[in-house]
Amino acid sequence: MATTANAYLGFNGKCREAMNFYKGCFGGELTLQTVEGSPMESQCPAAIHHHILHSALTKGELVIMGTDMVHQEHVHGNNISICVNCSSEEEIESFYGAILKGGEVLDRLEERFWGAMFGVVVDKYGIRWMFNYEKKK
Incomplete structure (x- = not known):
């Protein structure tokens, strides 16, 4: 394991x-x-x-x-992020869009120089989410 x-x-x-x-x-x-x-x-x-x-x-x-x-008392901050490595373009778009509801875009979902789709959202609970999908070459 x-x-x-x-x-x-x-x-x-x-x-x-x-x-x-x-x-x-x-x-x-x-x-x-x-x-x-x-x-x-x-x-x-x-x-x-x-x-x-x-x-x-x-x-x-x-x-x-x-x-x-x-x-x-829990204080919302930027000291934690959850990085979700997705298995497809459809999955990353679905997850990113769902978490965004009631939240805020920090970095819009788009293709990046390292060959992956990537985006960052703070959800409605103040949690920072990083979404990554490594496209197959």
Whole structure:
């Protein structure tokens, strides 16, 4: 098994909403574990029992994880990007367009000097997404 990296995103009570949005964009299987019913339940105030302790969206080798359980207020910034390497031109256009809904283009999707289609979007949750499709030569 190869070593891989994935993003683990922190949300302030919007994890379920965000992860369902990402599932709508990429497809795949989404698992959500709430605080309620977990070993953490007795250690947490009742007001956050509906929060997401851990979530994972998987589609093939694409893995995105998220949580509402952050030790400090989550601040949106540019310190994290998720790079999605796509398998076709149709896929990159679909993913880029879906994530863009309610978001902002930082770098429009177009062919680049390195021979790939590439674009960057900040989604409506403040997460930066880089999309890349290496065209076959």
